[in-house]
Amino acid sequence: MAQLPGDVQIGWAVGQMGSWAVVVSAVKKGTVRKRMVMDDDVLAVSYCVTPFESLDAWRACHSLALAVYRATADFPQSERFGIVSQARRAAFSAPANIAEGSAKRGPREFRRFLDIALGSLSELTYALLFAREIGLLAEDEWKELEALREEAGRLTWGLYNYMRRQA
Numbered sequence: 001m002a003q004l005p006g007d008v009q010i011g012w013a014v015g016q017m018g019s020w021a022v023v024v025s026a027v028k029k030g031t032v033r034k035r036m037v038m039d040d041d042v043l044a045v046s047y048c049v050t051p052f053e054s055l056d057a058w059r060a061c062h063s064l065a066l067a068v069y070r071a072t073a074d075f076p077q078s079e080r081f082g083i084v085s086q087a088r089r090a091a092f093s094a095p096a097n098i099a100e101g102s103a104k105r106g107p108r109e110f111r112r113f114l115d116i117a118l119g120s121l122s123e124l125t126y127a128l129l130f131a132r133e134i135g136l137l138a139e140d141e142w143k144e145l146e147a148l149r150e151e152a153g154r155l156t157w158g159l160y161n162y163m164r165r166q167a
Contacts, residue, residue: 052099057155061095061117064148068124071145075136083136087127093120094152098159107166114160121153 052058068091072084094117101113128145131137137145 052095052102055098055102055159057114057117057152057159058095058098058102060148060152060155061098061121064124064145064152065091065095067145067148068128071137071141072131075131079136083127083131083134087124087131090120090124090127093117094124094156098156107163111160111163111167114156114163117156118153118160121149121156125149 065088068087072087075084097113097117097120101110101117104110104113125146128137128142128149132139132142
């Protein structure tokens with residue numbers, strides 16, 4: 001088997017109509033390509049996606065989500081189903097949507113998930129502001145989380161714009 005360069009990822013999917021076949025195409029990371037092959041009774045689709053862990057936007061959103069979970073751990077028990085739940089869901093949603101979108105079939109579909117991630121970051125902005133203003137989040141802790149959120153938003157917007165140019 002040939003050795004592939006470190007920046008090449010392989011992905012494949014096969015539709016069965018009678019027997020199995022595997023079609024593989026290798027492309028550089030950061031690209032999404034698709035190839036369809038029809039051979040007798042087998043339709044195979046191969047495509048390549050960038051693993052989400054390699055995306056700076058995902059890493060920033062993941063760090064933000066972890067920080068939000070830690071910061072809200074000390075909120076009052078009475079807020080467990082209120083602001084804690086809302087902030088944590090919004091924080092978790094951003095990296096989860098980037099991860100899910102990166103596995104989709106092309107730049108347009110990936111952008112749709114990036115758009116949802118951006119909406120979640122916006123929702124989180126308000127949840128953190130609200131928590132600060134009602135006294136659940138100290139000013140210095142809010143500033144730390146806001147800096148993480150700004151970085152996550154900047155990187156996610158950058159990825160969104162990059163994927164828009166790929167369509």
